[in-house]
Amino acid sequence: xxxxxxxxxxxxxxxxxxxxxxxxxxxxxxxxxxxxxxxxxxxxxxxxxxxxxxxxxxxxxxxxxxxxxxxxxxxxxxxxxxxxxxxxxxxxxxxxxxxxxxxxxxxxxxxxxxxxxxxxxxxxxxxxxxxxxxxxxxxxxxxxxxxxxxxxxxxxxxxxxxxxxxxxxxxxxxxxxxxxxxxxxxxxxxxxxxxxxxx
Amino acid sequence: xxxxxxxxxxxxxxxxxxxxxxxxxxxxxxxxxxxxxxxxxxxxxxxxxxxxxxxxxxxxxxxxxxxxxxxxxxxxxxxxxxxxxxxxxxxxxx
Numbered sequence: 001x002x003x004x005x006x007x008x009x010x011x012x013x014x015x016x017x018x019x020x021x022x023x024x025x026x027x028x029x030x031x032x033x034x035x036x037x038x039x040x041x042x043x044x045x046x047x048x049x050x051x052x053x054x055x056x057x058x059x060x061x062x063x064x065x066x067x068x069x070x071x072x073x074x075x076x077x078x079x080x081x082x083x084x085x086x087x088x089x090x091x092x093x094x095x096x097x098x099x100x101x102x103x104x105x106x107x108x109x110x111x112x113x114x115x116x117x118x119x120x121x122x123x124x125x126x127x128x129x130x131x132x133x134x135x136x137x138x139x140x141x142x143x144x145x146x147x148x149x150x151x152x153x154x155x156x157x158x159x160x161x162x163x164x165x166x167x168x169x170x171x172x173x174x175x176x177x178x179x180x181x182x183x184x185x186x187x188x189x190x191x192x193x194x195x196x197x198x199x
Numbered sequence: 200x201x202x203x204x205x206x207x208x209x210x211x212x213x214x215x216x217x218x219x220x221x222x223x224x225x226x227x228x229x230x231x232x233x234x235x236x237x238x239x240x241x242x243x244x245x246x247x248x249x250x251x252x253x254x255x256x257x258x259x260x261x262x263x264x265x266x267x268x269x270x271x272x273x274x275x276x277x278x279x280x281x282x283x284x285x286x287x288x289x290x291x292x293x
Binding site: 071076077 | 239241251254274283289290
C-alpha cells in the first residue's frame with residue numbers, strides 16, 4: 001500500500017455520564033451506524049491468609065459506542081464515547097493514545113459524571129472542551145457557573161450544543177480541533193489548573 | 200512494521216491480498232474476512248464480535264504472522280498541525 005492510499009486513522013474522545021447524549025452526538029455525525037465495542041477489566045485479589053488460595057475477582061465492563069467520519073485522503077476520524085466516571089478509567093490510556101482531543105459532554109444537572117475524565121485529560125495534557133448538551137433547550141445553570149463548578153481554567157472553551165444536530169456537533173468538534181491546533185503550533189501552552197475554584 | 204506497531208482502537212487493519220487462511224482458527228479467519236478494506240480494531244471488535252482486548256491480541260497475531268498490515272497514528276502524528284488542519288477542513292465541508 002503506497003503512501004497515497006495508506007489509511008490514516010485519527011480519533012476524538014467523547015466523554016460524559018450516562019444519558020448525556022454521547023451516542024446521540026456520535027450518531028448525528030457518523031458515516032456509519034454507531035457500533036459498540038466492549039472492554040473488560042478484571043481486577044484479581046488473592047486472599048493470602050486463605051490456605052485454599054481462593055481468589056475474588058471484580059470485573060468492570062465498559063461498552064463504548066463509536067462512529068466514524070471519513071475525511072478526504074484516507075483520513076478516518078473515529079469518535080469514541082466513554083463514561084466519564086473513574087471506574088471506567090482503565091480504558092482512557094488506550095483512548096487517549098494518539099487522540100486529537102476530547103469533547104466532554106455535560107448535562108448541566110449532572111456535572112459530577114465528568115469530573116474524573118476532566119482530571120484525566122488535564123493531567124494528560126490532552127486538548128479538551130466542555131460541551132453542554134441543550135437538547136431540551138434548557139440550560140439550568142449559566143455557562144460561567146458550570147465552568148466554576150468544574151474548576152476548569154479560563155482557556156478551556158465551555159460551549160452549548162445540540163447533540164442531535166450534525167452542524168452543532170460538527171461545530172463543537174471544530175472548536176476542539178482549533179484548540180488542538182493551537183496546542184500543536186505552540187500558540188497555547190498548558191495552563192496550570194486554577195487553584196481558586198473549589199468543587 | 201508488522202508486530203511492533205502499536206495496535207489501538209482506531210488502528211486500521213488491512214488483509215494482505217496474497218494472504219491465505221486455510222490454517223486459521225474461525226476467529227482469525229473472521230477478522231481476515233472483514234479486512235479486505237481498511238477496518239479499525241474497534242469495528243472488528245464490534246462486528247465479529249470480540250472483546251476489544253481479545254481483538255487486539257488476535258490482530259497482533261495476524262500482523263506478526265504476515266496476514267495483515269496495520270496502520271496507526273502515533274502521538275507525534277496526532278499533533279501534526281497539517282493533519283489537524285485537514286480534519287478541520289473535512290469537517291467544515293460536511
